[in-house]
Amino acid sequence: MLHIRSATADDAATIRRVVRGARLDPTQLHWQNFLIAEVDGRLAGMGQVRQHRGCQELGSMVTLRPYRGRGVAGSLIAALEARAGRPLYLFCPAHRRTFYEQFGYRVVGWRDLPPALRLKYLLPALLRLAGLRVLAMMKA
Numbered sequence: 104m105l106h107i108r109s110a111t112a113d114d115a116a117t118i119r120r121v122v123r124g125a126r127l128d129p130t131q132l133h134w135q136n137f138l139i140a141e142v143d144g145r146l147a148g149m150g151q152v153r154q155h156r157g158c159q160e161l162g163s164m165v166t167l168r169p170y171r172g173r174g175v176a177g178s179l180i181a182a183l184e185a186r187a188g189r190p191l192y193l194f195c196p197a198h199r200r201t202f203y204e205q206f207g208y209r210v211v212g213w214r215d216l217p218p219a220l221r222l223k224y225l226l227p228a229l230l231r232l233a234g235l236r237v238l239a240m241m242k243a
C-alpha cells in the first residue's frame with residue numbers, strides 16, 4: 104500500500120543518495136522540503152518543493168525503478184502541490200514534457216519566470232551541460 108509522509112532528518116542521507124543517483128539537480132536538498140513515498144513500508148519515491156525568493160519549485164521527483172508506472176510520482180506531485188503555493192514552477196528535460204503536462208503544467212519561457220529562477224534556467228544552457236535541453240514549466 105502506498106503511503107506518503109513528510110521526510111525526517113533520518114532521511115537526509117538517503118535523499119542525497121537517491122537524487123544524486125538519478126542525476127537530478129543536487130542543490131537545495133533540505134529534507135524539510137521533501138515528501139517520501141513508501142510502498143508496504145519500503146522507500147518507493149520522493150520529491151520536494153524548493154523555496155526560492157518569491158516563488159516555489161517542484162523538484163527532486165524520483166520513483167525507484169521497481170515502483171515506476173504505478174502512480175507513485177503522481178501521488179507525490181498531488182501531495183506536494185497540496186502543501187505548496189501557486190504558481191508552482193519546475194525544470195525538466197524536454198522528454199519529460201508530456202509527463203508533467205498530464206498534471207497540468209505548461210511550458211513557459213524565460214521571460215515568464217520569476218527573477219529567482221531565471222539564472223537557474225539559463226545556467227545549464229550557458230554551460231551546455233550534457234547537451235540536455237531543459238524546459239521550464241508552470242502550474243498556475
Ligand SMILES: CC(C)(COP(=O)(O)OP(=O)(O)OC[C@H]1O[C@@H](n2cnc3c(N)ncnc32)[C@H](O)[C@@H]1OP(=O)(O)O)[C@@H](O)C(=O)NCCC(=O)NCCS
Pocket residue numbers: 125127148163164165166167170171172173174175176177178194195196198199201202205
Ligand atoms: C519520472 C518518474 C518520477 C515517474 O515516476 P512514476 O512513479 O513511474 O510515475 P507515475 O506512475 O506516477 O506516472 C503517472 C502517469 O504518467 C505516465 N508516465 C510515466 N512516465 C511518463 C513519461 N515519460 N511521459 C508521459 N507519461 C508518463 C504513467 O503511465 C502514468 O500514467 P497513468 O496515471 O495514466 O497510468 C520516474 O520515471 C523517475 O524517477 N525517473 C527518473 C528520475 C527523473 O527523471 N525524474 C524527473 C526529473 S524532471
